[in-house]
Amino acid sequence: MRNLEYKNRDQPEQTSMVLNGKKLPLVTTIVIWLSAEPWPGTKNLIEMLEVPEEYVMKLPYYPLHLIEPFALTNEELMKYGPEVGTVLVFIKNSKNQYQLNDVLKKYEAEFSNASPLAYDWIYAVTKIEFDRKIKIRNGVINMCEAIIQMQNSSxxxxxxxxxxxxxxxxxxxxxxxxxxxxxxxxxxxxxxxxxxxx
CATH class of the missing domain: 1.20.5 (Single alpha-helices involved in coiled-coils or other helix-helix interfaces)
Structure with a gap:
């Protein structure tokens, strides 16, 4: 904060904001791993950088804020809201048809009211072909109906x-x-x- 104080001596409102104890807004990066498989990479910034050993202890440890469907429960994934949560839960369970059927029953209300964006996102990640005849009603898609039709077709x-x-x-x-x-x-x-x- 000292640098800010010295750089902005001409602008007292900016220095007074920081010096008067006001808080800075949080800015963070979140990585969403769109796969049913475990995250294959490192989970902190230091392991991602090529840093000489003598500097490693001087660098702050920045963990990677990772949303990894494989490592989280369906309940934890649904906490990200109906839009993102349904996509992550579907991705997590997409490799096992029995688990997917159980999830569709448990979260029927959420999957029955999926947005076209969630529908497209699920297709883009899982490459599961849904029946294209599914109608958008009131701006939502019934994913349960789409999956039942897909299973019947298969x-x-x-x-x-x-x-x-x-x-x-x-x-x-x-x-x-x-x-x-x-x-x-x-x-x-x-x-x-x-x-x-x-």
Missing amino acids: RNEGFKIGKNEGIRIGEMRGKTKGIEIGRNQELGKMAVKLGSVN
């Missing part, structure tokens, strides 16, 4: 693939069985011919 696609695979396997077995029957009939005819020759 299930139907799985049934279709399974049915086609079943048909293909059935046809192959039919051909194999037909060839086997045909060979047996040919062998039977050959045996009859050989029997009549003797």
Whole structure:
């Protein structure tokens, strides 16, 4: 504060503000890690800098203010508000469909009223394709409905693939069985011919 006092002698209102015990506004940087995986980097400024060893003890320890979904509970993530909280909770649970279904039930009110921005943010991070036919009603999107439609679509696609695979396997077995029957009939005819020759 001394530097401020000396630099601004011409502007007494600025020096009096600091000297009269008024507080400075807080300015901090928050890093939001948008992944279901753990944060891979360091969690303080000193480890991020290339600093000679003799100066390390002279530098202040600045922790990285990190919001890491992997390390926080769903309840802690929801404290960041309905907009950011729903996005972080979705990201945290996006790798496990059963956990995601449980979270959608628990926070149904929040996920039923997601903003288009939250919807786009979730898609950008998780790359989960939602049904694009979901309508924006009153400025919000029902993520629960979007996910149910997505799951139904995936299930139907799985049934279709399974049915086609079943048909293909059935046809192959039919051909194999037909060839086997045909060979047996040919062998039977050959045996009859050989029997009549003797």
